[in-house]
Amino acid sequence: MLIEIRKEPFNAWQELQSYQEGLKITGQYGATASFVGTMRDFNEDKKVTHMTLEHYPGMTEKHLNAIAKEATETWNLLDVLILHRIGRINISDDIVLVATWSAHRKEAFESCRRIMEELKSTAPFWKKEDTQSGAQWVEKNTSGY
């Protein structure tokens, strides 16, 4: 399991590939589910030029670990990967990567979704968008279900 908060940009697909290549569970997993969140250039009809992502050092890491642990206790998972950016985010930067590995697709699909929805609604991160009309905090995330 790997859970990291990154200040520097990352390519989610390269991260996913290199992490999976390093797994010592070859032959055991039959399903990999992943979610990648990427920076758009708009939000609620406003043009966004870039944004800044803030977190609560210590609590954010602790909380992400708790979300992953809850998923491994709910589903039969072989591994979990969570990466999340902080700092200045540019258009098309990857913001978040969640991936889960399991023997069968049900566990992988459902756990990846649950981790992502829990992260969106409870992990201490905050976005401040820079738009043509100035910087503003994002007040809430859109509903996932």
Add this chain to the structure above:
Amino acid sequence: MQVTVKYFASLRELMGEDSSVIDVEDNTSVDDLWQSVTASKNVAFDNVMMAVNMEYVKSDHQLKSGDEVAFFPPVTGG
């Protein structure tokens, strides 16, 4: 007793500080502290989220000496 209070994101900007050490009386709840700090700065803020020692708590959670209390707006990561 003393507790450390931290603020994040838009709430940090409203409060004009990122953290402070505050004297509180015994049997103070996290909501008592929230009411006190916002009243002292004349700040109105709905939907605050509360954590003590990096765990979410309910508003009636009782504080202990040395606690790290955090107040912040709804989270918007991912």
